Amino acid sequence: xxxxxxxxxxxxxxxxxxxxxxxxxxxxxxxxxxxxxxxxxxxxxxxxxxxxxxxxxxxxxxxxxxxxxxxxxxxxxxxxxxxxxxxxxxxxxxxxxxxxxxxxxxxxxxxxxxxxxxxxxxxxxxxxxxxxxxxxxxxxxxxxxxxxxxxxxxxxxxxxxxxxxxxxxxxxxxxxxxxxxxxxxxxxxxxxxxxxxxxxxxxxxxxxxxxxxxxxxxxxxxxxxxxxxxxxxxxxxxxxxxxxxxxxxxxxxxxxxxxxxxxxxxxxxxxxxxxxxxxxxxxxxxxxxxxxxxxxxxxxxxxxxxxx
Amino acid sequence: xxxxxxxxxxxxxxxxxxxxxxxxxxxxxxxxxxxxxxxxxxxxxxxxxxxxxxxxxxxxxxxxxxxxxxxxxxxxxxxxxxxxxxxxxxxxxxxxxxxxxxxxxxxxxxxxxxxxxxxxxxxxxxxxxxxxxxxxxxxxxxxxxxxxxxxxxxxxxxxxxxxxxxxxxxxxxxxxxxxxxxxxxxxxxxxxxxxxxxxxxxxxxxxxxxxxxxxxxxxxxxxxxxxxxxxxxxxxxxxxxxxxxxxxxxxxxxxxxxxxxxxxxxxxxxxxxxxxxxxxxxxxxxxxxxxxxxxxxxxxxxxxxxxxxxxxxxxxxxxxxxxxxxxxxxxxxxxxxxxxxxxxxxxxxxxxxxxxxxxxxxxxxxxxxxxxxxxxxxxxxxxxxxxxxxxxxxxxxxxxxxxxxxxxxxxxxxxxxxxxxxxxxxxxxxxxxxxxxxxxxxxxxxxxxxxxxxxxxxxxxxxxxxxxxxxxxxxxxxxxxxxxxxxxxxxxxxxxxxxxxxxxxxxxxxxxxxxxxxxxxxxxxxxxxxxxxxxxxxxxxxxxxxxxxxxxxxxxxxxxxxxxxxxxxxxxxxxxxxxxxxxxxxxxxxxxxxxxxxxxxxxxxxxxxxxxxx
Numbered sequence: 001x002x003x004x005x006x007x008x009x010x011x012x013x014x015x016x017x018x019x020x021x022x023x024x025x026x027x028x029x030x031x032x033x034x035x036x037x038x039x040x041x042x043x044x045x046x047x048x049x050x051x052x053x054x055x056x057x058x059x060x061x062x063x064x065x066x067x068x069x070x071x072x073x074x075x076x077x078x079x080x081x082x083x084x085x086x087x088x089x090x091x092x093x094x095x096x097x098x099x100x101x102x103x104x105x106x107x108x109x110x111x112x113x114x115x116x117x118x119x120x121x122x123x124x125x126x127x128x129x130x131x132x133x134x135x136x137x138x139x140x141x142x143x144x145x146x147x148x149x150x151x152x153x154x155x156x157x158x159x160x161x162x163x164x165x166x167x168x169x170x171x172x173x174x175x176x177x178x179x180x181x182x183x184x185x186x187x188x189x190x191x192x193x194x195x196x197x198x199x200x201x202x203x204x205x206x207x208x209x210x211x212x213x214x215x216x217x218x219x220x221x222x223x224x225x226x227x228x229x230x231x232x233x234x235x236x237x238x239x240x241x242x243x244x245x246x247x248x249x250x251x252x253x254x255x256x257x258x259x260x261x262x263x264x265x266x267x268x269x270x271x272x273x274x275x276x277x278x279x280x281x282x283x284x285x286x287x288x289x290x291x292x293x294x295x296x297x298x299x300x301x302x303x304x305x306x307x308x
Numbered sequence: 309x310x311x312x313x314x315x316x317x318x319x320x321x322x323x324x325x326x327x328x329x330x331x332x333x334x335x336x337x338x339x340x341x342x343x344x345x346x347x348x349x350x351x352x353x354x355x356x357x358x359x360x361x362x363x364x365x366x367x368x369x370x371x372x373x374x375x376x377x378x379x380x381x382x383x384x385x386x387x388x389x390x391x392x393x394x395x396x397x398x399x400x401x402x403x404x405x406x407x408x409x410x411x412x413x414x415x416x417x418x419x420x421x422x423x424x425x426x427x428x429x430x431x432x433x434x435x436x437x438x439x440x441x442x443x444x445x446x447x448x449x450x451x452x453x454x455x456x457x458x459x460x461x462x463x464x465x466x467x468x469x470x471x472x473x474x475x476x477x478x479x480x481x482x483x484x485x486x487x488x489x490x491x492x493x494x495x496x497x498x499x500x501x502x503x504x505x506x507x508x509x510x511x512x513x514x515x516x517x518x519x520x521x522x523x524x525x526x527x528x529x530x531x532x533x534x535x536x537x538x539x540x541x542x543x544x545x546x547x548x549x550x551x552x553x554x555x556x557x558x559x560x561x562x563x564x565x566x567x568x569x570x571x572x573x574x575x576x577x578x579x580x581x582x583x584x585x586x587x588x589x590x591x592x593x594x595x596x597x598x599x600x601x602x603x604x605x606x607x608x609x610x611x612x613x614x615x616x617x618x619x620x621x622x623x624x625x626x627x628x629x630x631x632x633x634x635x636x637x638x639x640x641x642x643x644x645x646x647x648x649x650x651x652x653x654x655x656x657x658x659x660x661x662x663x664x665x666x667x668x669x670x671x672x673x674x675x676x677x678x679x680x681x682x683x684x685x686x687x688x689x690x691x692x693x694x695x696x697x698x699x700x701x702x703x704x705x706x707x708x709x710x711x712x713x714x715x716x717x718x719x720x721x722x723x724x725x726x727x728x729x730x731x732x733x734x735x736x737x738x739x740x741x742x743x744x745x746x747x748x749x750x751x752x753x754x755x756x757x758x759x760x761x762x763x764x765x766x767x768x769x770x771x772x773x774x775x776x777x778x779x780x781x782x783x784x785x786x787x788x789x790x791x792x793x794x795x796x797x798x799x800x801x802x803x804x805x806x807x808x809x810x811x812x813x814x815x816x817x818x819x820x821x822x823x824x825x826x827x828x829x830x831x832x833x834x835x836x837x838x839x840x841x842x843x844x845x846x847x848x849x850x851x852x853x854x855x856x857x858x859x860x861x862x863x864x865x866x867x868x869x870x871x872x873x874x875x876x877x878x879x880x881x882x883x884x885x886x887x888x889x890x891x892x893x894x895x896x897x898x899x900x901x902x903x904x905x906x907x908x909x910x911x912x913x914x915x916x917x918x919x920x921x922x
Binding site: 034035036037040041042043044045046047048049050052053056084085086087088089093096097152155159160163166167168171253254255256258259262263266269270271 | 369370372373375378380459460462463464466467477478479524525526527528545546547548572573574575576578579582583585586587588589775776777778780781782784794795798813814815
């Protein structure tokens with residue numbers, strides 16, 4: 001790795017840390033500015049009880065001190081106890097949710113990428129064939145359909161009508177529909193991306209040169225076309241991951257998947273401050289890191305890219 | 309407690325115990341359903357092989373806690389009554405719901421100590437054990453009750469101990485509860501109340517063991533969860549499913565027919581319905597509001613509307629002036645005028661329409677604040693004795709026939725204060741009102757109806773919705789004019805609804821006796837007919853309402869208590885600040901393969917004695 005790349009990576013890492021700090025700070029103060037508190041319920045908590053709880057969780061300290069305490073904890077990966085789920089630590093709740101969400105997200109990511117690249121390149125190579133057209137129609141449909149509609153349709157068809165898979169994401173086989181729902185959009189997007197990029201590459205001079213030199217069709221596709229046409233797919237990796245992370249919020253809700261997305265949504269409505277911060281930090285880190293990785297990979301795949 | 313309504317997923321609990329109220333019964337019989345066998349999800353293989361009974365149900369999402377002292381949700385209470393056994397328990401006796409001894413051999417009457425206090429002495433059954441095999445003693449009850457009522461624990465329901473001698477909100481003293489030996493527990497109370505035995509069946513009064521709860525996270529993991537009830541927790545896959553299995557150490561284990569219960573955790577009514585429809589879950593405690601009508605038709609035997617003790621109402625902020633500037637009234641006169649106006653506006657609403665066309669869940673139109681289901685000492689319904697015997701139940705006639713006369717009466721009253729334009733039949737100078745509700749389709753639909761109803765007479769009512777937690781905050785702070793409100797009772801006694809309106813109550817959303825209203829001397833009470841020397845003419849809210857409630861709380865004579873509670877409700881309703889719309893119901897779906905199920909109007913559901921047909 002040359003020093004320029006190294007410098008770039010270091011710079012990006014510093015930027016990532018600053019980004020995370022900004023996310024933590026903004027979330028912390030916005031969260032505290034929102035009316036309501038974690039101990040609110042229709043039945044009012046007595047002032048004495050509320051005081052005990054606030055003291056217990058350090059919410060009676062000045063806001064800025066709470067912020068500093070939080071930063072201190074977060075640096076050590078100590079997110080504190082959940083304010084709503086008494087007796088549980090935020091880290092445990094997140095790890096619990098992450099196991100499920102990561103499985104869901106990674107499988108969806110894998111399916112979307114592999115299927116997308118395969119279908120996209122096939123469509124490009126067989127341009128204007130029936131196959132190409134069918135793929136384009138289907139992927140257009142999937143790209144334009146929001147995941148909550150897709151999820152609901154799949155649920156009605158495969159779970160309620162056909163009884164093939166359970167509707168509850170936590171049951172055995174229950175992850176199938178959420179994975180498919182989550183994968184369809186990025187898969188379609190990647191298909192279209194790969195197809196146009198591949199078509200672009202196939203029209204390049206060097207492909208013609210390779211052909212002229214007698215390289216086999218297979219060799220051309222694998223060694224020249226595919227690699228070069230993947231650059232946009234790799235740049236899409238960052239947004240794709242962001243989609244999967246945010247999309248899982250919706251999908252986990254529809255299929256009752258016990259993932260981090262649901263924990264996140266519930267923490268906000270319940271004003272579970274520590275859990276809001278914990279999930280925000282984890283999700284934001286994930287997106288920041290993946291964007292970083294995707295940028296670096298972009299450089300690896302296409303050395304012409306000037307990182308500066 | 310809470311109010312919740314269809315949209316909130318976690319129902320805050322406690323609903324009052326329903327005692328003898330007639331309620332629709334659940335376990336329906338016969339019929340066929342298209343669903344698949346009961347073993348949903350995972351792990352049912354073994355059970356099926358050995359013929360063991362297993363049921364999968366979904367009440368709500370992940371409970372905040374399953375610590376009996378800390379729990380404040382109905383779904384949590386249902387799980388806890390399976391996992392723990394208190395001194396008493398709920399049972400179904402024919403069509404009635406009764407309290408029976410559980411860990412106690414019997415439920416004795418208290419002994420008067422002659423100093424104003426009374427003592428209950430309970431004897432525990434022989435051979436009581438915890439799920440880990442250790443002996444359960446009266447000391448465990450003493451420890452648990454002292455813990456639950458302590459200021460340090462800051463439990464939502466600690467206040468249920470307020471009638472116990474020595475209870476203090478701030479922890480300055482400890483409740484007078486003593487285990488005199490391993491099997492005897494003495495509880496001394498300041499006031500003898502008719503609902504005491506019901507309180508003992510409430511999770512806040514259940515035993516926990518000191519060494520178990522010394523680990524703060526004990527109630528979040530099956531490996532550290534030690535209980536004493538019919539079931540023991542064998543699995544908790546967070547946000548997914550809580551599994552409980554029959555506890556071999558339970559004293560009454562032979563009577564328990566259901567071997568294993570999977571409490572699936574979901575907060576999505578649509579998802580619950582999908583799982584019910586495909587046969588994976590046999591009971592779901594929530595249904596999508598917009599599907600109610602079709603579900604009722606599609607599943608006549610399996611869609612259940614059960615009684616629930618609570619009232620859905622509209623609350624006014626008494627500190628917001630709704631008089632026109634030209635009225636020129638102030639002080640007591642202005643308050644009396646506002647009360648008249650609020651009461652008149654309450655007459656414009658067609659509660660039958662709300663119940664039948666909007667809520668659609670079998671709710672009952674309400675004409676009083678204290679809910680249907682709360683009973684008098686003689687067993688009659690409190691709400692049927694409310695009001696002034698004007699030829700209808702409650703404070704106004706909510707029958708469909710009275711719609712026109714109510715409307716006319718309302719217009720007549722409003723004309724006294726506002727300018728009426730005869731040509732258009734509308735009032736021209738009523739200040740615009742804003743109706744605040746928490747975000748939900750159901751509340752919105754009701755808000756829209758209310759706005760259209762007052763709109764007919766020219767009153768503008770804008771709608772504003774806020775997300776739940778913000779809404780609670782706004783309403784408590786009194787930053788509103790008119791707001792949706794609701795209340796589910798804590799126990800079968802009207803005081804559980806009436807005491808929320810004392811000046812310093814944390815639930816006094818109408819702001820009675822607060823702000824400007826603190827000085828408004830517009831109220832009168834006369835308790836002399838009941839033998840008290842209390843008579844106030846032209847007193848403030850604190851001089852009157854607060855006094856009645858205090859009197860009720862220190863009165864042990866049940867007939868007098870109820871007479872006082874009617875007086876309190878009369879005073880409350882005279883303000884017009886509470887506009888009841890309907891009494892709540894509990895909607896759920898249960899597969900007709902399930903036999904032996906029952907639920908009580910508090911919302912607790914009992915699976916102990918169920919079986920699921922193959």
